[in-house]
Amino acid sequence: MAKVNKVLVVGAGIGGITAAIALKKTGIDVDIIEIHKEFNIYGVGIIQQANALRALDAIGVADEAMRRGSPYGKVKMCTPTGHQIGEAGTPPMGHFPSHNGISRKILHEVLYDEAIKVGIQFRMGITVETIDNQPDKVSVTFTDGSAGDYDILITADGVNSKVRGMIFGDYKAKYVGLSVWRYPFNRPADLDTGYMFFGKKSKVGLIPMTSETMYMFVVTAEGEDNPLIPESELVPKLRSYLEPFPVKIVQDLIEQITEPKLVNYRPLETLRLPSPWYKGRVVVIGDAAHATIPQLGSGAALAIEDAVVLSELLQKDAPIESIFEEYMTRRFNRCMMVVDASETLGAWELLEYQGKPLPEGANVGMLMGKTMMALTAPI
8 A cells, every 4th residue: 555645746826736735734745846936926817616616615715715706696698788698607505606706816825825824835936857757656856956756746737737748748738719818807886796798709708806806808719820919919909809799887898908918818728638647656637637718617626626636535545546546537527528518618609700500409508507517516
């Protein structure tokens, strides 16, 4: 039987910090490294559904995330003029609401503060240089010249993971033909929950982050070649995408979009690492294994769940391979369900924006509802 005493976590994003906290609270010694030299997070906002809050509760930070964020109910789905046509979101779970909107920066602060509280020390500005993946340990050298031996290496270094490439080979993210734009605003007094407005060429979402702030996202089709947009074009293009939405709450935002550096623009990509997500003593979590597009708002939630499940399993007095096999049993199908459903929803959106017919039987509401309900199942 293998006893896990010391773990290296590569990547101090949401999944990596969650894993480090969860492991440290079970008495496992954790080193966490991050290639960036400081925590300088800018990602505007994030949607936490009830399953994400349930997973954060396992490491003791869900209530703090809700206190510093903005809990709200299901998202109201509307026409461009504001007529409601439906709603979406996971059902509430216990005292966890359907959603919590939160600044990505604040969520990182909540996780970082908890990590410091439990005694985790971050090593910033370094990453892995070499990995010797042995049957009973992982020997690692780092880019600062230091080295260390670990029982397990957890890689949480994102969709372009260096460690994944070193262990599993070359896997590239796939652009899906859509892009997302995000921008922060003061929260209008009448924003009572999340909203999505569906247009012929794009969709607009309004998400509360605190009692005083919100963010907007816009999904568009920018072309087939993963387009980059010059900074000088970000503000005028984003403004232009709001013009076809006559509902007042959207129109009021147009003149407030003034700062190109506040526009967070990102082409949407997916990545699927085939099963198993482990080899020897190295295991992959989060976007490094299953990057998804945000049509279901669940990318960060899946990374948090991965971290919680893996840390729970690593407490077992069992062979590492059997622990990793159970991790795959509990995570693979659930994560692929979200990645596949999100990509299908994105493909249908793209067809609509291109003026093409949807496949026979395509039903956005049904697919979203089925997937959201499935996310309430235990992890």
